Amino acid sequence: MSMFHDEFDQAPGLCYLNHAAVAPWPRRAAEAVARFARDNVCAGAREYPAWLATERRLRERLARLVNAPSHGDIALVKNTSEALSLVAFGLTWQAGDQVVISDEEFPSNRVAWEALADQGVEVIQVHLASEDPEGALLAACGQRTRLLSVSAVQFGSGLRLDLERLGKGCRERGVLFCVDAIQQVGALPFDVQRYDCDFAMADGHKWMLGPEGLGFFYCRSALRPQLKLHAYGWHMLDQLGDFERRQWQPARSARRFECGSPNMLGACALEASLSLLEDVGMETVAQQLQLRVEQLLQGLAGINGVHVLSPRQTQRRAGIVTFTVEGHDPESIYRTLTDAQVICAKRGGGIRFSPHFYTDQRLIDEALQKVRRITMH
Incomplete structure (x- = not known):
């Protein structure tokens, strides 16, 4: 996937997890x-x-x-x-x-x-x-x-x-x-x-x-x-x-x-x-997207107080992962994450993350860390 990395020139520190709303354009x-x-x-x-x-x-x-x-x-x-x-x-x-x-x-x-x-x-x-x-x-x-x-x-x-x-x-x-x-x-x-x-x-x-x-x-x-x-x-x-x-x-x-x-x-x-x-090829797009969705699902499952609302079964998911955090209303989580440059959405009674095939997996880890910090307050 590195050959397509230069197609996306997002701002430093930005973790864009909002493709289910409005996606960034590729360079081309x-x-x-x-x-x-x-x-x-x-x-x-x-x-x-x-x-x-x-x-x-x-x-x-x-x-x-x-x-x-x-x-x-x-x-x-x-x-x-x-x-x-x-x-x-x-x-x-x-x-x-x-x-x-x-x-x-x-x-x-x-x-x-x-x-x-x-x-x-x-x-x-x-x-x-x-x-x-x-x-x-x-x-x-x-x-x-x-x-x-x-x-x-x-x-x-x-x-x-x-x-x-x-x-x-x-x-x-x-x-x-x-x-x-x-x-x-x-x-x-x-x-x-x-x-x-x-x-x-x-x-x-x-x-x-x-x-x-x-x-x-x-x-x-x-x-x-x-x-x-x-x-x-x-x-x-x-x-x-x-x-x-x-x-x-x-x-x-x-x-x-x-x-x-x-x-x-x-x-x-x-x-x-x-x-x-x-x-890229749609089969590759789907495969890479599912790797990132699985990364989110596993990461969120390992954070105390986080409840994933989206289905876990492979055949039941596409690119959307929605979750709640115990003791925190979705609006406050949304504000905290967007202030921390995690671009997401408030949907389905929780917070919706939606990466794409090209999303840097290190940025997903950083987003998960920011969710973890919310649960510690």
Whole structure:
């Protein structure tokens, strides 16, 4: 991993354990944005064909990252919430239809479905804190269930779900399967075909190491025509670039969900960040991340008064480790750690650490020492 060490130039003494929120960029992303800015200053949009080539490479990298059948199955969207809304307000609902979610979802994957209440859609929240969370989710899918929407990894607890089992269960029940993949894509391998996803989406600014404001939306090709469109413009047309054409129809590809001008600046950065993940290889990324998660789990387990809330089983974890400290409220721990340059988050009733594959393990040891000092006061 030393060959990629110079990609991350973090401030001295800083221990960044917050990739589940907003990640630092690798150096190549910053350099790509700097080149893009210089091109704009010097030549405006003269190099627009090259920008389009970068955007195409981004779609291709995203398709490979999630094993989509084609880069035409990938729409570039502003964020996960926009993609979830494309599904929620694209499907045709009937009063009495149900959507099943978990009780640990980030608001994005709850509010989009609750917003359908005026159409008579009921949201069923399933308790995940059981020995068989997948079984509980599938058991909640009854005759009126239209769609199951879950996060691949829960943002608070860090619980990783068995998406392959859920996808198979949905297919057997005739239920659509939607995955908020933001806490898995870029941290662990993700496979829309193996999971049998109908829809999957994620922002680029967490484990994919990109900027805020750009993510992807995967939609199974057979379902694209079934999603009603609510945003229209020049960019989503089948005959893209034919500005004189009077007869039009939406693109057959997932570009139909992109109504207007693309986020070229974001595409420039995210394409560069994904090139790093490809150079490292997602299997290596996952392996290195799990070494660091195990380091945190073992280290925290050895500190008196610390209670780890995240699962210990390898198949149940991704990159999130959440914990509490006996006798200390999460807010005070959070302030103490951030003052000590441990960048983390207050989530899931505790403190959330989220390293990445490149995180210096010596810095993780230092963060653990700072947690230990808190327990001694």
